[in-house]
Amino acid sequence: MAASSALKIALLTALAMVAFAANSVLNRVALAEGEADALAYTGIRLASGALMLVLILAWRGAPPRWGRMGGSMGGALALFLYAIAFSYAYLDLAAGTGALLLFAAVQLGMLGWAIGHGERPGAVEWAGFSAATLFLIFLVLPGVTAPDPLGAALMILAGLAWAAYTLIGRGSAAPLVDTGGNFLRCLPIALLLILPGLLGQTISPAGWLYAIASGALASGLGYAIWYSVLPALERSTAAYVQLTVPAIAAGGGVLFIAEPLSVRLILCSLGILGGVALALWGADRRRRRVGRAGRSF
Numbered sequence: 001m002a003a004s005s006a007l008k009i010a011l012l013t014a015l016a017m018v019a020f021a022a023n024s025v026l027n028r029v030a031l032a033e034g035e036a037d038a039l040a041y042t043g044i045r046l047a048s049g050a051l052m053l054v055l056i057l058a059w060r061g062a063p064p065r066w067g068r069m070g071g072s073m074g075g076a077l078a079l080f081l082y083a084i085a086f087s088y089a090y091l092d093l094a095a096g097t098g099a100l101l102l103f104a105a106v107q108l109g110m111l112g113w114a115i116g117h118g119e120r121p122g123a124v125e126w127a128g129f130s131a132a133t134l135f136l137i138f139l140v141l142p143g144v145t146a147p148d149p150l151g152a153a154l155m156i157l158a159g160l161a162w163a164a165y166t167l168i169g170r171g172s173a174a175p176l177v178d179t180g181g182n183f184l185r186c187l188p189i190a191l192l193l194i195l196p197g198l199l200g201q202t203i204s205p206a207g208w209l210y211a212i213a214s215g216a217l218a219s220g221l222g223y224a225i226w227y228s229v230l231p232a233l234e235r236s237t238a239a240y241v242q243l244t245v246p247a248i249a250a251g252g253g254v255l256f257i258a259e260p261l262s263v264r265l266i267l268c269s270l271g272i273l274g275g276v277a278l279a280l281w282g283a284d285r286r287r288r289r290v291g292r293a294g295r296s297f
Contacts, residue, residue, distance in 0.1 A: 012225050016225045025252035026214040028093070028259075035210060040197025041207065045211050050190070052215070070177035070178035075165055078162070078164040078165035081157070081158075086154075088154050089154035096252075099246040101155040103273075110163045113163065113167055124281070130275070139264065175227050179227075
């Protein structure tokens, strides 16, 4: 029974990571092939995500309502900034490159916040994040295979916005309820973003399909799956498994969009993800050591 429960958690965790990576692939293919403009795509993604989360919460017996919902305006603003910057970044970035930049910006943004609020990382953490930062700088330095500078800047902005979103919701007792509330708060502006696309016919049926899949399945359902398995995962495990998202996105870009994998991207991926993994391991070791010291008194 325990083995079957562990297998279920592992499968659901893998499904959630694939869903998160699918956001990059779906966004890139819709915009690269001209199936949607960035504004309309963002609006449809947010609106369909809101609808899916409302349906999931209603099925669970806790439907959100205006005036009585989870989340906050700060969380909704961070979510919107992430979504709009994410979409515009993928006008120029490959799926794997974008996912890597996003992930690195999220992790470095959260580290900066922690240091600014008094946390003092150890030597191993500094070594890991220094390596990740250096490889991130190398990735975006001008060169034949460097990503578009504006696209890279927008994706880094999206990552910092997601770091802010994560920190705003830190310690939430009901993360799925709060996520549903934040998506619902974005709904009015999402509908406004869709309107020009409808009037100007800048989004095709395929574009609608990609955006709805990103919002309803990869975002809404993906978050629901992730939050359902999160209580069963150790904090360090939850952090480590997210290292797979950029790699899955890069693989999806190769399979579905025929994007090339440059040597530079592969080396920077290993450096960034390896550095972040080292920093996460160091942080986990430091917290465990502090915890043991606290229990000894």
